Amino acid sequence: MTGVHTATLDDVARAAGVSRATASRVITGQGPASQRSRDSVTAAVAALGYVPDASARALVTRTGTRLAIAVIGHTAAVLDDPYVGRVLTSAAHVAAEREVGVSLHWLPLHDPGSLARLADGRGLGGLVVVNPTRPALETVPRELRGRVAAVGVGTRHVPSFDVDNRAGTDGVVRHLVRTGRRRIAMVTGPAWLPCGDRAVEAYRKVLHDSGGEPRVVPGDFTAARGAEAAVEIMARWPDTDAVFALSDLTALGVLDGLHALGVRVPGDVAVAGFDDIAFAGLSRPALTTSTHPVEDIAAAAAQAVLDRRDTSGATFYPSALVVRESA
Amino acid sequence: MTGVHTATLDDVARAAGVSRATASRVITGQGPASQRSRDSVTAAVAALGYVPDASARALVTRTGTRLAIAVIGHTAAVLDDPYVGRVLTSAAHVAAEREVGVSLHWLPLHDPGSLARLADGRGLGGLVVVNPTRPALETVPRELRGRVAAVGVGTRHVPSFDVDNRAGTDGVVRHLVRTGRRRIAMVTGPAWLPCGDRAVEAYRKVLHDSGGEPRVVPGDFTAARGAEAAVEIMARWPDTDAVFALSDLTALGVLDGLHALGVRVPGDVAVAGFDDIAFAGLSRPALTTSTHPVEDIAAAAAQAVLDRRDTSGATFYPSALVVRESA
């Protein structure tokens, strides 16, 4: 509570010499208004520095004008991964273009109900869930259905937008095979993230086709885990000649772990990542990876939600192989 | 609007057999209430799945309960730099602990007025400005003064929280001098970011003290610019034996540019960065840099704002030198 008096619609109306109703019409641009009142209201608004109260407006219009972005799994991993930042920025951008506010929420992994609480009141225009888990998506309040989209693999209930993990993985692993690798290990993402399943399937299939046997090690999308995983892999399967990680961050960690082990990349072991983050091109050796239109994906999700578009089902975006030095 | 009827306080009150006033008292926990009504209201809330309407509440309490985070300068640079993500996450974390919402805003660099528009209505608990510019800060609406904090160097008007750029730079450059470098170049940050000034000053001072002449090249906190800057520096001052960049991202770019030039690091030229982002330890050679408590800084800003604490003036946080391989 500042003691300062903030201008209200009433003040504007009085200053403009019109009624509240007219002032409102002019300001919202809805309904008829003569040029004269239009001018005087506009002038009064400028003079008083009037800014409509969003709460009051939302209360009466019942048209929640806010895009909520919920990131599930608030851990150090989420924090460091540029992927989330890219999603956030892109979604926020779409919202800004439409002049709707954006609210940000970090949700704990194991409290699915938190998504429901998010719809505090009805001032919510839409909800984009990043890194969705099945349980979380299923607790979305009924009245929000149709205004929720997932960035990542979701459920039948809400439309989801994701990179085609299957095709992407296929592309990378096939590249490894094409360049003569056969004993290829894979570091997956966190088990709770459904998108990993499709990637692992694709990896298994390519290995099966090329006569290799799968070597899967769990990951969590962090660099630290990548370094660990590298050590694990080389200890367990010393003849490994390639490592594919489902995250660039992890791949970078693998690079690090391998370096510490004295293993040469790509001489002894090829390394490939996934996502093509900014640093992928900056590592030594530069990381071979798969690039995704993350911004497009996030923007599509935001748009779908804001448009109340009924895009149920999953939309997959293509990825492209980026060959650099590491594989 | 969904056809679904959402429960209102009226419904709860009716179901609980009490008045709206009593129901409100129980729900907010303010004011007296008998155990009996407390129980029946609680039961009704649960049964109806009642969630208070945030807009209505904000409208009447006038106690805006939302933390706005505004990032100034929405460019690719901001997008890629993990720094912003760290600030965001930490501030959002503080807000979550206090159960206040967070709204996110990317503000264009050259539209200072946008900060004013941000205070849409009075539903704003506080405002944290990241990468503040002087003009932007000066347009903050009067009624918001006292509820604004800057992450980065600000103005007299609002409390600011930042790393001690002067001391940090001093530490890094002195380290370079200590390890025998004398012809040290510096890549600055964007000119519009005031924090850079103090850093450049410190750099100049150390160079002056050690008998070197300053070699300053403008940067913009991106990796791409770092690579360019490296080429520029080596062309203009071929005998340069160290480069200090005011951003790890840029330093990584410098590493890249130098590599392309066939310059060895740290053999021929030492490279040092600033910020200690996650990738600093992952580059080859690993980046020597200065580490900052970015999370603490952002949290302090958020807390100051939310507490309406009157911490005017600037608070600087200490940095620490992290010596790795590149210098």
Place this chain on the structure above:
DNA sequence: CCCACACATGGAAGCGCTTCCACCGCAATA
């Protein structure tokens, strides 16, 4: 010259909530 008709306008209702205030019953005190 009058009626219909559009347009512009102000009055008033009401969105869902908190909170002031008056009220009521009850136990404690005189």
Place this chain on the structure above:
DNA sequence: TATTGCGGTGGAAGCGCTTCCATGTGTGGG
């Protein structure tokens, strides 16, 4: 027994806004 005090309560006002509706005011056609 009469008075005070107090926890518990409901009525009602009002936060700032949009929007329905009834009421003017001017135009063109009959």
